[in-house]
Amino acid sequence: AQRVTQPEKLLSVFKGAPVELKCNYSYSGSPELFWYVQYSRQRLQLLLRHISRESIKGFTADLNKGETSFHLKKPFAQEEDSAMYYCALKEGAQKLVFGQGTRLTINP
Amino acid sequence: NAGVTQTPKFRILKIGQSMTLQCTQDMNHNYMYWYRQDPGMGLKLIYYSVGAGITDKGEVPNGYNVSRSTTEDFPLRLELAAPSQTSVYFCASSPGTGETDTQYFGPGTRLTVL
Numbered sequence: 001a002q003r004v005t006q007p008e009k010l011l012s013v014f015k016g017a018p019v020e021l022k023c024n025y026s027y028s029g030s031p032e033l034f035w036y037v038q039y040s041r042q043r044l045q046l047l048l049r050h051i052s053r054e055s056i057k058g059f060t061a062d063l064n065k066g067e068t069s070f071h072l073k074k075p076f077a078q079e080e081d082s083a084m085y086y087c088a089l090k091e092g093a094q095k096l097v098f099g100q101g102t103r104l105t106i107n108p
Numbered sequence: 109n110a111g112v113t114q115t116p117k118f119r120i121l122k123i124g125q126s127m128t129l130q131c132t133q134d135m136n137h138n139y140m141y142w143y144r145q146d147p148g149m150g151l152k153l154i155y156y157s158v159g160a161g162i163t164d165k166g167e168v169p170n171g172y173n174v175s176r177s178t179t180e181d182f183p184l185r186l187e188l189a190a191p192s193q194t195s196v197y198f199c200a201s202s203p204g205t206g207e208t209d210t211q212y213f214g215p216g217t218r219l220t221v222l
Contacts, residue, residue: 044213086150094139094204098150
């Protein structure tokens with residue numbers, strides 16, 4: 001069965017420091033992976049997808065098939081990055097399997 | 109566009125009661141989903157639909173039923189509420205194809221069963 005693991009439930013860094021949110025997956029085929037984010041009092045929304053190879057709000061994520069990882073990175077954290085982050089794997093007919101989520105707190 | 113709307117926002121049920129969680133989207137999306145999120149856990153798929161008249165089970169369907177009579181609406185029915193169904197429920201929709209497979213989420217319904 002496909003699985004997504006986010007090993008850190010909580011992550012706290014200082015403003016300006018680098019951020020890395022870890023995501024590991026298990027999948028037998030070619031994975032399609034996403035990062036979703038939920039800011040305080042807002043809806044869960046897509047942050048980025050690996051096939052787009054894009055940088056959104058300074059965040060990037062590289063798919064590493066050898067390590068089965070899709071870690072989310074940002075070189076310099078900002079206070080507005082504080083949120084709940086979910087890694088997700090596409091399964092079958094547009095279904096998503098979500099990790100447990102990581103709550104990121106950026107300290108001033 | 110309102111996007112995905114869910115009602116109610118909060119609800120407290122007694123064990124054995126039934127209720128329907130409403131979900132509506134105005135984006136003409138083919139795909140719709142129901143997830144539940146327990147404290148400290150990720151979202152788990154309950155049911156999904158690929159179009160009007162078509163529904164299928166997700167990872168945790170027991171205790172729930174759905175219907176999809178229109179493109180816009182995807183209600184989730186709890187027939188005999190149990191404490192294990194205390195959770196936050198999210199509805200989502202998606203165009204469902206290729207690069208446009210982003211899921212758009214509703215604000216959630218917080219359900220407590222006592």
